Amino acid sequence: MNTTLQSEVTGTVWKIEVQEGDTVQPDQSLMVLESMKMEIPVCAPAAGVVRQLLVKEGEAVAEGQPVVVLG
Numbered sequence: 556m557n558t559t560l561q562s563e564v565t566g567t568v569w570k571i572e573v574q575e576g577d578t579v580q581p582d583q584s585l586m587v588l589e590s591m592k593m594e595i596p597v598c599a600p601a602a603g604v605v606r607q608l609l610v611k612e613g614e615a616v617a618e619g620q621p622v623v624v625l626g
Contacts (some may be wrong), residue, residue, distance in 0.1 A: 557626045559605055560597055566590030571612050573623075585623055588616065592615040597622060597624045 569589040573579060584596040585605070603625040610622045 557624050558603070559561060559621045560585070560602065560623045562597070562618060562620045562622050562623065563609070564588060564590040564595055564610050564616075566595070566616060567583060568610045568614045568616060568622070569594060570619045571610075573605050573608075575605050575608055578607060579625070580604060586610075599625060601625075 561573045566588045568586060570587045573585050579599040581599060581601050585599055586597045588595045588597060606626040607624040610616055616622060
């Protein structure tokens, strides 16, 4: 079963810390978003594998936009 994580804020993808195919642990940071000079991590809710990155570094994101799929 796949889980799609969404951006909690409107901002910019500052840094992607994983690659597709990586195995991740609960609460591991997957990427960092920047909004109003604040860094907001997007963390894995559970252990899994990064199935798809839906954004690239430097890309603008909207609140609620899907950013990564975990499986």
